[in-house]
Amino acid sequence: MSIMEYNGGSVIAMVGKECVAIACDLRLGNQALGISSKFEKIFPVTDKLYVGLPGLATDVTTLKELFRYRVNMYTIKEEREIEPDTFAHLVSSTLYERRFGPYFIEPVMAGISTTPGGKVKPFIAATDLIGCLNFAKDFVVAGTASSKLFGVAEGLWEPDLEPEDLFETISQTMLNAVDRDAYSGWGTMVYVITKDKVIQRTLKGRMD
Amino acid sequence: MSDTVTLAGPQQRQFNPYSDNGGTILAVAGANFSVIAGDTRQSEGYNIQTRYAPKVFRLTDKAVLAVNGFAADGNMFVKKVKQRLEWYRHAHSKDMPLRSIARLIQSMLYGRRFFPYYVYNILGGIEEDGSGAVYSFDPVGSYERETCRAAGAAQSLVQPFLDNQIYFKNQVAAPGTSHPSHLPLSDVLALVIDSFTSATERHIEVGDGLEIFIVLARGAPIHGLEAIQGIQEMTSNAEGERVFIVRRVLKYD
Amino acid sequence: MDHHPMNWGRPRNDMADPYGTYPIPQRPMNTQTFEDSVQHTQQPIVTGASVLAIKYANGVMLAADNLASYGSLARFKDVKRVIQVGSSTIVGASGDMSDFQYLQRELDELVIDEITHSDGHNLGAKEIHEYLSNLLYARRSKINPLWNSLLVGGCSPEGKRFLAYVDLLGTTYSASTLATGYGAYIAQPLLRKAVEGREDTLTEAEAVKILEDSLKVLYYRDARSLNKYQIAKVTAQGVEISDSKSQDTTWGFAEGIRGYGAQTQ
Numbered sequence: 253m254s255i256m257e258y259n260g261g262s263v264i265a266m267v268g269k270e271c272v273a274i275a276c277d278l279r280l281g282n283q284a285l286g287i288s289s290k291f292e293k294i295f296p297v298t299d300k301l302y303v304g305l306p307g308l309a310t311d312v313t314t315l316k317e318l319f320r321y322r323v324n325m326y327t328i329k330e331e332r333e334i335e336p337d338t339f340a341h342l343v344s345s346t347l348y349e350r351r352f353g354p355y356f357i358e359p360v361m362a363g364i365s366t367t368p369g370g371k372v373k374p375f376i377a378a379t380d381l382i383g384c385l386n387f388a389k390d391f392v393v394a395g396t397a398s399s400k401l402f403g404v405a406e407g408l409w410e411p412d413l414e415p416e417d418l419f420e421t422i423s424q425t426m427l428n429a430v431d432r433d434a435y436s437g438w439g440t441m442v443y444v445i446t447k448d449k450v451i452q453r454t455l456k457g458r459m460d
Numbered sequence: 461m462s463d464t465v466t467l468a469g470p471q472q473r474q475f476n477p478y479s480d481n482g483g484t485i486l487a488v489a490g491a492n493f494s495v496i497a498g499d500t501r502q503s504e505g506y507n508i509q510t511r512y513a514p515k516v517f518r519l520t521d522k523a524v525l526a527v528n529g530f531a532a533d534g535n536m537f538v539k540k541v542k543q544r545l546e547w548y549r550h551a552h553s554k555d556m557p558l559r560s561i562a563r564l565i566q567s568m569l570y571g572r573r574f575f576p577y578y579v580y581n582i583l584g585g586i587e588e589d590g591s592g593a594v595y596s597f598d599p600v601g602s603y604e605r606e607t608c609r610a611a612g613a614a615q616s617l618v619q620p621f622l623d624n625q626i627y628f629k630n631q632v633a634a635p636g637t638s639h640p641s642h643l644p645l646s647d648v649l650a651l652v653i654d655s656f657t658s659a660t661e662r663h664i665e666v667g668d669g670l671e672i673f674i675v676l677a678r679g680a681p682i683h684g685l686e687a688i689q690g691i692q693e694m695t696s697n698a699e700g701e702r703v704f705i706v707r708r709v710l711k712y713d
Numbered sequence: 714m715d716h717h718p719m720n721w722g723r724p725r726n727d728m729a730d731p732y733g734t735y736p737i738p739q740r741p742m743n744t745q746t747f748e749d750s751v752q753h754t755q756q757p758i759v760t761g762a763s764v765l766a767i768k769y770a771n772g773v774m775l776a777a778d779n780l781a782s783y784g785s786l787a788r789f790k791d792v793k794r795v796i797q798v799g800s801s802t803i804v805g806a807s808g809d810m811s812d813f814q815y816l817q818r819e820l821d822e823l824v825i826d827e828i829t830h831s832d833g834h835n836l837g838a839k840e841i842h843e844y845l846s847n848l849l850y851a852r853r854s855k856i857n858p859l860w861n862s863l864l865v866g867g868c869s870p871e872g873k874r875f876l877a878y879v880d881l882l883g884t885t886y887s888a889s890t891l892a893t894g895y896g897a898y899i900a901q902p903l904l905r906k907a908v909e910g911r912e913d914t915l916t917e918a919e920a921v922k923i924l925e926d927s928l929k930v931l932y933y934r935d936a937r938s939l940n941k942y943q944i945a946k947v948t949a950q951g952v953e954i955s956d957s958k959s960q961d962t963t964w965g966f967a968e969g970i971r972g973y974g975a976q977t978q
Binding site: 402406408424427428429457 | 619621624625654659
């Protein structure tokens with residue numbers, strides 16, 4: 253029994269043109285037994301930054317709160333919102349603190365930052381359960397359906413997708429990947445983050 | 461004496477008669493054609509043993525078999541299937557029909573139920589009614605006719621992509637229209653090549669070369685096949701079904 | 714002492730039955746001692762290390778050292794691990810040397826059978842490789858493997874080259890460069906770099922240099938290797954297996970390095 257597959261669940265993030273998207277499934281299971289179809293794994297960090305936490309459900313809750321605490325402390329001390337790349341390092345160091353007794357979570361982050369010149373920079377990143385950062389230029393995946401997500405994303409994704417096209421791409425990737433994964437599925441949630449709004453949608457998909 | 465000697469438990473080391481040689485295979489059935497493909501890398505662990513070891517074999521003019529898993533078992537299995545097909549040809553003066561080859565393969569696999577061939581088989585070709593067909597097997601002979609199937613190291617990468625692009629899973633047709641039940645050959649070839657380049661990108665056991673077999677039903681239009689660069693015909697009897705092979709390079713890393 | 718007639722010819726076991734006590738100790742009668750425990754090779758015992766082989770312009774060239782190890786002991790230092798089979802084939806073996814000697818006898822028998830047919834047909838490297846593959850695969854299928862990795866090289870009188878591998882599992886493959894054992898990790902990358910794309914232009918001297926350079930690297934890094942080796946070639950003209958030879962090596966660099974030289978601290 254792998255702890256990483258105890259509750260199931262998957263997250264993926266993708267880069268588009270001046271936008272990013274992040275999606276998760278809604279299943280919470282006890283191994284093969286489905287428990288809930290309302291278990292969200294993506295949480296807002298700032299207005300333009302979201303983090304997905306697939307892995308052991310108890311650690312999802314713990315880390316969500318821990319990140320909220322640490323981001324709040326950062327905001328108070330610095331008197332400004334945390335930047336996506338700074339948050340990625342916060343995630344990394346938080347996980348590495350528990351190097352030899354880790355949280356069983358592989359976080360995925362997606363956000364956009366605006367440079368002082370007004371340029372919009374999409375940002376995605378993921379880490380393993382002990383905080384090894386992966387800044388990808390295209391997409392990052394994690395969770396029990398990760399190999400399926402890799403396969404579909406590698407086939408569907410292309411550079412510079414507009415928000416609605418990016419939404420379609422990440423949605424199709426997620427839906428088709430989780431349909432081939434026994435531990436993921438039972439609903440899908442997608443966030444598309446652009447410089448002036450966040451589109452949040454719950455997808456209709458197979459519920460078996 | 462004997463009770464003064466303490467012996468450590470007997471050291472047991474079991475010879476493992478199996479190995480995994482990586483690679484991926486894939487087949488798609490069209491209305492009147494079938495496409496069967498496999499990469500040509502053979503590996504063991506992190507070692508690439510060779511960059512060219514075929515996994516896809518022409519059995520007859522209407523049947524092509526792709527074999528993936530333990531290479532020694534795979535080669536022996538193909539050899540035995542070919543032998544049985546030759547015996548059939550001598551006995552009946554014709555090639556065995558595809559569905560019969562499928563049943564033969566199931567019997568041969570199940571015959572080794574208690575010392576299985578560690579091999580995933582995908583059989584592609586043309587049925588007696590002229591339709592394109594794909595049969596997929598597990599190592600002990602469970603089988604099923606399907607429209608498309610991926611197997612091997614990158615099955616988990618490729619199969620959901622095929623679900624989406626061949627079966628149009630999770631796609632809704634525009635109002636008043638419906639999804640095609642079979643794709644044209646050019647679309648299938650493009651998807652097969654995309655599947656393998658994607659799998660090569662993300663899986664270390666996939667790469668080096670790609671061999672795509674195309675089986676055309678008797679009298680089927682040539683679908684612009686002659687325009688494909690490097691295509692070779694392997695048909696033995698010009699009257700019946702036709703078999704072609706297309707080779708492509710994949711990344712070496 | 715055990716003088717009982719039932720035990721004549723049996724190994725003495727004074728400890729277990731010092732006086733041949735009465736009643737007569739129960740011994741299995743009319744049974745073969747090892748009948749219920751036939752031993753299969755569970756591990757190789759006396760082993761040969763890497764074999765290297767490449768294709769070159771004139772044919773195929775193969776190299777192996779002359780060492781047969783017994784664990785970490787360099788036990789036999791004049792062992793021929795490359796043999797000629799028929800008129801146009803060479804076979805190099807790594808793994809268990811007793812299994813290899815058995816294979817040599819099988820191959821000799823095969824060649825003799827072929828000669829007695831005198832039908833004008835010759836066993837080529839392809840056929841010998843197929844024979845070895847079938848033999849090794851059949852033995853692995855009986856869970857009684859012949860513990861070897863073999864390279865088979867050949868060249869037909871018309872100049873068609875053949876080079877292939879087969880091992881204890883019956884796994885086969887062919888390529889323009891092959892290596893067994895540690896050679897697969899250490900020498901194969903060097904061979905590929907030197908040979909791939911140049912199979913049809915490499916001269917004999919270049920081929921020898923490539924193999925000898927690789928053997929030297931193996932000698933420096935593989936503790937189960939020996940600086941005494943043979944190089945065999947097979948061309949359209951037939952087979953040539955060299956006498957044993959060695960290369961100059963340099964160990965001066967080791968002087969100041971802890972773990973290499975004579976230092977104890």
